[in-house]
Amino acid sequence: MNSIQRDKLWPSVAESEKAFEWFFPGVPGPKGSWDVMPNGKFVNNSTTGKAFDKAVRKELRCLNVPIMDGALYVKMVAVMPVPDTYKRGKNSRWGEPHTVPCDADKIMRLMGDAMTGVIYNDDAQIAMNALYKRYQLDEDEQTGVHVKIWRL
Numbered sequence: 001m002n003s004i005q006r007d008k009l010w011p012s013v014a015e016s017e018k019a020f021e022w023f024f025p026g027v028p029g030p031k032g033s034w035d036v037m038p039n040g041k042f043v044n045n046s047t048t049g050k051a052f053d054k055a056v057r058k059e060l061r062c063l064n065v066p067i068m069d070g071a072l073y074v075k076m077v078a079v080m081p082v083p084d085t086y087k088r089g090k091n092s093r094w095g096e097p098h099t100v101p102c103d104a105d106k107i108m109r110l111m112g113d114a115m116t117g118v119i120y121n122d123d124a125q126i127a128m129n130a131l132y133k134r135y136q137l138d139e140d141e142q143t144g145v146h147v148k149i150w151r152l
Helices: 003-009 048-063 104-115
Strands: 020-025 034-036 042-044 072-080 126-135 144-151
Touching (some): 020 048, 104 144
């Protein structure tokens, strides 16, 4: 693969030209999966993700941001709480990557769905995304999701 082909693999993004930047406090959780009950009905097995999704949509509507069009690059950092067992001593996890559930792709899906119809028309517009999931840097850092969106 020559350098011209390699350059076409990744679109150029002028990250200095941010289109939208926002922080939503809280602890993201998955929207859940659908379970089939013995009577054949489908039920969602999560309440935390639905509540988080609803809260995100409500706050975004209050921001009154114009809907973005075209292909988008979405970059997120999910700041997760450090469990009490990992706050002190040799097992301290402050600022380290978060490698336990909730999965990064589920957080991306949750946030992508929550921004649909509020920040952009359809999450299919997300042509490129990245999510880093980590523990809080210290006790003072607020948990939540940092979001930056650029047009491609």
